Structure formats: structure tokens, C-alpha cells
Amino acid sequence: MSEIATSSNNATTSSSQEIDPVYRVVDTLGEGAFGEVLLVVNIKLPQVAVAMKKLTTSNAHQNGLIRKEYLIQKKLSDVGHDNVIRMIGMRTDASFHYLFLEYADGGELFDKIEPDVGIAPEIAQFYFRQMIQGLEYIHENNIVHRDIKPENLLLTTSRKSIPTFPFTLFHNFPDVLKISDFGMATLYRNNGTERLLDMSCGTVPYAAPEVCAGRKYRGPPIDVWSCGIVLVAMLSGELPWERASDSSYPYLQWLSSNNLDENPWKKVDVRVLCILRKILTDNVEKRATIEQVKADPWFTHDYGKLETPKNRPLKRARVNDENYTTCTQQAETSSCSVKRPHLDTPEGKSFLTERQNASFSQPTRADDLLLTQHIDMSQNNSNLLERMVCRMTRFCVNTEPGETYDKVAKASEHSGFDVRRREGRRLLVTYRECSMMVTMYAIGDVPDMPRVMVDFRRSRGDGLQFKKMFLEVRNRMHQSICSTGNTWLADYGYVPKHPKLVNEETNGNASISNV
Numbered sequence: 119m120s121e122i123a124t125s126s127n128n129a130t131t132s133s134s135q136e137i138d139p140v141y142r143v144v145d146t147l148g149e150g151a152f153g154e155v156l157l158v159v160n161i162k163l164p165q166v167a168v169a170m171k172k173l174t175t176s177n178a179h180q181n182g183l184i185r186k187e188y189l190i191q192k193k194l195s196d197v198g199h200d201n202v203i204r205m206i207g208m209r210t211d212a213s214f215h216y217l218f219l220e221y222a223d224g225g226e227l228f229d230k231i232e233p234d235v236g237i238a239p240e241i242a243q244f245y246f247r248q249m250i251q252g253l254e255y256i257h258e259n260n261i262v263h264r265d266i267k268p269e270n271l272l273l274t275t276s277r278k279s280i281p282t283f284p285f286t287l288f289h290n291f292p293d294v295l296k297i298s299d300f301g302m303a304t305l306y307r308n309n310g311t312e313r314l315l316d317m318s319c320g321t322v323p324y325a326a327p328e329v330c331a332g333r334k335y336r337g338p339p340i341d342v343w344s345c346g347i348v349l350v351a352m353l354s355g356e357l358p359w360e361r362a363s364d365s366s367y368p369y370l371q372w373l374s375s376n377n378l379d380e381n382p383w384k385k386v387d388v389r390v391l392c393i394l395r396k397i398l399t400d401n402v403e404k405r406a407t408i409e410q411v412k413a414d415p416w417f418t419h420d421y422g423k424l425e426t427p428k429n430r431p432l433k434r435a436r437v438n439d440e441n442y443t444t445c446t447q448q449a450e451t452s453s454c455s456v457k458r459p460h461l462d463t464p465e466g467k468s469f470l471t472e473r474q475n476a477s478f479s480q481p482t483r484a485d486d487l488l489l490t491q492h493i494d495m496s497q498n499n500s501n502l503l504e505r506m507v508c509r510m511t512r513f514c515v516n517t518e519p520g521e522t523y524d525k526v527a528k529a530s531e532h533s534g535f536d537v538r539r540r541e542g543r544r545l546l547v548t549y550r551e552c553s554m555m556v557t558m559y560a561i562g563d564v565p566d567m568p569r570v571m572v573d574f575r576r577s578r579g580d581g582l583q584f585k586k587m588f589l590e591v592r593n594r595m596h597q598s599i600c601s602t603g604n605t606w607l608a609d610y611g612y613v614p615k616h617p618k619l620v621n622e623e624t625n626g627n628a629s630i631s632n633v
């Protein structure tokens with residue numbers, strides 16, 4: 119067992135802090151445009167974890183942007199909201215700014231969305247409501263986010279902080295959605311006076327038409343628009359258009375209601391279409407406000423109660439509307455509560471099975487984090503918490519770890535991707551603006567044959583592009599893919615229980631290849 123788990127539970131005194139670090143970096147959670155996000159845990163209280171956004175202090179302009187992100191996060195964290203990532207503090211040294219944030223241990227909402235399929239309507243509604251609640255709080259604080267997309271909507275499995283809605287639904291549902299990444303956010307109102315914004319920013323497929331057109335725009339409506347696109351992505355597993363502009367045929371068709379019998383619209387219920395009509399309108403004056411979204415019949419529709427019995431997958435208790443398809447499978451993806459056997463990295467570092475049901479808390483002593491000498495940056499317990507997140511972008515192969523490593527590298531190169539070999543038998547695979555980190559884990563407890571879980575994590579760039587890259591590599595490796603191993607991964611909650619992605623029998627060319 120690692121040092122982290124065997125340490126005593128006593129809080130460290132100030133004198134020992136000067137000798138030993140209290141916090142240690144244990145994993146890389148993501149890489150952003152200006153730096154990386156690391157998972158940091160308290161050595162003696164490993165359930166105390168934070169995300170540390172490490173940003174390079176390269177020039178005055180960049181420093182100004184980081185300072186702005188810090189001030190915005192601070193403003194939002196003073197009172198705080200369950201659906202907005204909280205900031206704990208920031209410190210700066212000669213080379214970096216370190217932003218300490220509440221850790222979301224459930225990964226990105228993006229990873230719950232099955233390409234071309236989406237997620238069940240009641241679960242989409244559950245996340246959508248939380249997104250709107252969080253956004254309402256952000257706007258009330260005079261801030262507009264400007265980059266709402268599933269990659270910036272993080273999840274935490276802690277039950278303590280589940281928000282209470284004016285509805286009785288889902289009160290046991292484990293995922294809490296947290297709006298994160300305030301790198302594009304800005305003040306849209308000052309002393310009660312709203313100002314028009316002009317910076318073109320955000321992520322193109324989620325951006326409102328007025329932003330795409332380069333016009334001056336009002337803040338809140340552009341976030342509402344992005345929420346509408348997120349809703350389409352959740353319910354259909356695809357984006358409606360690449361860009362909301364006159365150059366996009368699907369977009370123009372939507373505006374004139376000419377393509378409602380086509381994808382993605384034909385996948386959604388008529389009530390969903392009604393709310394989308396109110397949100398995805400190019401007429402900003404007519405676009406639904408948050409208040410109107412909250413009053414919409416689909417938003418308030420009662421799908422029935424979801425239960426989360428201990429150690430069992432989620433099941434929907436009752437369904438009120440037969441027009442809506444049931445889908446317990448996706449609900450299962452949210453709960454990774456089965457006791458798991460060990461997984462080892464190729465170097466033999468063990469995972470600690472007994473910690474998998476832990477829920478994380480934030481440090482009570484922020485000073486421990488904010489002082490430089492208290493964080494061990496060596497990452498020598500890399501990936502300790504990896505198994506906490508159930509991810510779609512994994513598969514099992516029946517080749518030895520070393521051979522698997524070479525095969526993944528070759529498959530990636532053959533796909534035209536740039537491959538960099540990294541420490542710990544990891545691969546950083548890049549194509550254009552998008553990078554993914556690939557890690558191999560030997561599955562320890564399966565006798566007779568080698569089994570390796572190949573894990574792909576988006577480290578930079580667009581989530582859809584990442585999934586395309588993942589599928590490309592997976593399809594090239596189809597001869598090595600082990601379907602019984604995939605079932606095993608699904609049973610233990612490492613991947614969602616979804617036959618299309620996990621249990622394909624013959625090859626990797628599942629119906630998701632056109633994502």
C-alpha cells in the first residue's frame with residue numbers, strides 16, 4: 119500500500135510542514151491552453167484533494183488574464199454555489215501561478231455522452247437543470263462565462279453537495295455538475311449597468327450566432343445559447359452544426375424549421391424541440407432568458423424519481439411519460455461502486471482498491487496549499503485516483519503491456535498523429551490542436567492471459583476531436599481488443615456498460631465512428 123494510505127490521520131503541525139510537504143501531486147487531470155491541471159492530495163488525509171491549475175507566467179498580458187480568472191473565481195467563490203467550481207486560493211512563484219480549485223472527481227460531462235446516442239432524457243434534464251442553476255448564479259454575480267461546453271462541465275460524485283431543486287426529483291442522484299474554467303469569463307454588468315461585449319471567444323460549435331458574426335453582443339444570452347447546444351449534444355450525441363452562421367447549411371435549415379425530420383432533431387422529443395426553439399433563436403431579444411428556461415414545460419417535467427441503492431446501479435423507479443425511452447444503462451455509467459480488483463501501471467505501481475468509494479473533501483487549512491514548500495511536485499504516486507472516474511475512452515487488449523505500448527504507438531502513427539513517448543509508458547498523441555494522453559494498465563487478477571486496459575484521456579483541445587482520435591486508434595487495434603476484458607472493465611465500473619462501445623465482439627468499427 120502506498121505511503122499516502124498508510125500515513126496517520128493527524129493533521130500536520132506547522133513545524134513539520136517546514137520539513138515534509140503536506141500536499142503531493144498525484145495525477146495530471148488535464149492540460150489547458152496555458153498550463154496543466156494537477157490533482158493534489160493531502161499526504162496524511164488522502165481524501166482531502168484539490169485540483170491545482172498551474173499556469174505559466176510568461177508575459178504581462180497573460181498575467182493579466184490569469185489575474186482576471188482569479189478575481190472572477192474569487193468573486194464566485196465568496197458565497198459559492200453547488201454548481202460552480204469553488205476556488206480555494208492562488209499563489210504565485212517566479213515561474214507559475216497556481217490556482218487551487220475544488221476537485222471534481224467524476225470527470226467531465228463530456229465523457230458521459232455516448233457519441234451519436236447521447237444520454238437518457240431524464241439524466242440530460244438532471245444535468246441541464248444544474249447547469250442552468252449554476253449559470254443563474256454566475257449571471258447574478260454580473261459575470262458571463264462565455265465558454266459553456268461539456269468539457270467545462272465537471273462532475274463530482276460527492277452526495278453531500280447535491281443541490282436542492284424546487285422539485286423532488288433525483289435527490290439521490292450522485293453526480294453534481296460544476297461549471298468550471300473561467301478563463302473566458304468577464305463582467306457584463308457594472309453598478310447595475312449592462313455593457314455590450316465584443317471579444318470573439320468561446321468554442322465555435324457552441325458559440326451564439328452574434329458571436330460567430332463578430333458583432334457586439336449581450337453577455338447572458340450567449341451563455342443560454344451554449345446551454346442549448348449542450349442540451350442537443352446530451353440528447354443526441356452530436357452537435358447540430360459546426361458554426362452558427364450563414365455559411366452553415368444545417369444551421370440555416372434549423373432557422374427555417376426545414377430539417378426537423380433529420381438528425382439530431384429527430385432524436386429528440388417534441389417538448390425538447392420546443393425549449394430548443396426558444397433557446398436556439400438568432401433573435402437575441404426573443405431568446406429565452408434563464409427565468410423562461412426554468413419555467414419551460416420540459417424543464418419542469420417530472421420524469422420520476424431515480425434511486426441510487428448502495429452498491430447497485432441506478433434504476434429509474436417510475437416513468438411518467440411513455441414517449442420517453444427508458445435508459446438505465448447510462449444511469450449505470452454514473453455509478454462506479456463495485457469493489458474493484460487491482461490495476462497496475464506497467465511499472466508495477468498498485469492502485470488502492472479500498473479507496474474507491476471515498477468521497478473527497480476540500481482542505482480546511484488553505485494555508486497549507488498556498489505556501490510553496492508544502493507541495494511535493496514529484497508526482498511519484500501518479501494516477502493513484504485514476505480509477506475513480508468511469509470513462510468511455512478505454513478498452514481492454516490481450517497483449518503484454520510492452521507490446522501494447524508499441525501497438526498503440528504504431529496505430530496512432532498510422533493514423534497520422536504525432537506520438538511522443540513519455541515517462542511511465544505513457545504516450546502523448548497529438549493531432550492539430552488536440553492532444554490525448556494514453557496510459558496502459560495491466561489488469562492484475564486475471565489468470566492465464568495478459569490483459570491490459572488502454573486508457574485515453576483528452577489533455578488538450580476539442581472533446582469531439584478527441585473522441586474521433588480515440589476511435590481511430592481503437593479501430594486500428596481491433597484485432598487485439600478483448601471483448602471479455604471489456605465486459606470485465608464494465609462490470610467493475612471502469613467503462614460504462616454500453617454494448618456499442620464496450621462489448622463489440624468482432625472488431626472496433628462500432629456505429630460511433632462518425633462522431
Ligand SMILES: Nc1ncnc2c1ncn2[C@@H]1O[C@H](COP(=O)(O)OP(=O)(O)OP(=O)(O)O)[C@@H](O)[C@H]1O
Nearest residue numbers: 147148149150151152155169219220221222299301
Ligand atoms: N477542478 C477540477 N477538478 C477536476 N478536473 C479538473 C478541474 N479543473 C480542470 N480539470 C480538468 O482539466 C481540464 C483542463 O482544465 P481547464 O479547462 O480549466 O483548463 P484550460 O487551460 O482553460 O483548458 P482549455 O484550453 O481546454 O479550455 C478540464 O477539462 C478537466 O478535465
